[in-house]
Amino acid sequence: MTASPEATATPTEPQIQVDRYQKLAERVLAGETISREDALSILTAPDIDVLPILSAGYQIRHRYFGRTVQLYFLMNAKSGLCPEDCHYCSQSKISTAPVPKYNILKRDDLMKAAEIAANQGAKTYCLVISARGPNEREMSAVEQIVPEIKQKYGLDICACLGLLNREQADRLKACGVDRVNHNLNTSEEHYADICTTHTYADRVQTLRHVRDAGMEMCSGGIIGMGESPEDVVSMAFDLRDLGVHSIPLNFLNAIEGTPLQGNMDLNANQCLKALAMFRFVNPDRELRISGGRELHLRSLQPMGLYVANSMFVGDYLTTKGQAPQADYDMITDLGFEVTQNIEPASA
Structure with missing residues (x-):
């Protein structure tokens, strides 16, 4: 007996919304700001729409950044020993993760890391300490090392x-710091669920001090901490409203020993849609694929660079990144090029 057409029919695939995302990109390129509803529709779009979303987002990325990729190098200058309780962080006071614990590194160690950053093609050297905020010894160490790094290696x-x-922001500006990173991490509404020892408002105030001191603001967040899609959209718009220059977008690496261990709800398409949404909302801002890209994007990492224009090269604070050569190969295979650092000054 032959089955009827109704019995053998497969479920109807949703129609790919190519024109919708193209029109959104055209509006952005014309100088319009998309609505929160539009941003949410990108973030929650069906996976079948990922390619047209990235294609439309690439037009925005290309307008402002062409085919360039800027590389960043992270240096964990002080590890562990943090009194805050950020639930995602392996260095927090409530983490039992086996991470190194040490006070701020000596000059020679920081200079050696700067040399590695320069040799790996990074344009920006990120000097990071785990702390609620810097004490006087740490401030003095930064003030002493920054001019030397800039003079010898030409790094931002x-x-x-x-x-x-x-006052601390003014001192960082005076010693030559180009920008300060302080991530919002999530939305204001969700913040109390991931940290109780300081507030979202505290983080915003730090960014305002950075801005008022005349430095660039670097601030982004982490996707995958139990937030809602609306929380992610809210963070993207808050970063836009603050005028943040550089946005690192992390994907939660749920490290064992932290309160968020075991949170593995992300998939590659979700990460790509999040990156694209941030590009639509912040069209001319530097957008960086950050921690967790190797874990969650996996073989789709190159696709993230169709909307993002920067990335970290090498390792992260307490987790390993992929080999730098793999990043260089990925950039080359895409037909993109690294934004070169200026020639280092002579020793």
Whole structure:
């Protein structure tokens, strides 16, 4: 007996919304700001729409950044020993993850890392300490090392030192720090679920001090911490409203020993849609694929660079990244090129 057409029919695939995302990109390129509803529709789009979303987002990326990729190098200058309880962090006071614990490194160690950053093609050296905020010894160490790194290697300096007051921000500006990283991490509504020892408002205030001191603001977040799609959209718009220059977007690496261990709800398509949404909302801002890309994007990492224009090269703070050569090969295979650092000054 022959089955009827109704019995053998497969479920109807949703129609790919190519025109919708193209029109959104055209609006952005014309100088319009997309709505929160539009941003949410990108983030929650069916996976079948990922390619047209990236294609439309690439037009925005190309307008402002062409085919360039800027590389960043992270240096964990002080590890562990943090009094805060950020639930995602292996260095927090409530983490039992077996991470190295040491106070701020000596000059020679910081200079050696700067040399590695320069040799790996990084344009920006990110000097990071685990702390609520820098103490006087740490501030003095940064003030002494930054001019030397810039003179010898020609690197831009991004300092990530925790919460800052206005005086500390002014001192960082005076010693040559180009930008300060202080991530919002999530939305204001979700913040109390991932940290209780400081507030979202505390983080925003630090960014305002950075801005008022005349430095660039670097701030982004982490996807995959139990937030809603609306939380992710809210963070993207808050970063836009603050005028943040550089946005690192991390994908949760749920490290064992942290309260968020076991959170593995992300997939590659979700990560790509999040990157694209941030590009639509922040069209001319540097967008960086950050921690967790190797874990969650996996073989689709190159696709992220169709909307993002920067990435970390080498390892992260307490987790390993992929080999730098794999990143260089990926960039070359895409037909992109690394934004070169200026020639290092002579020793």
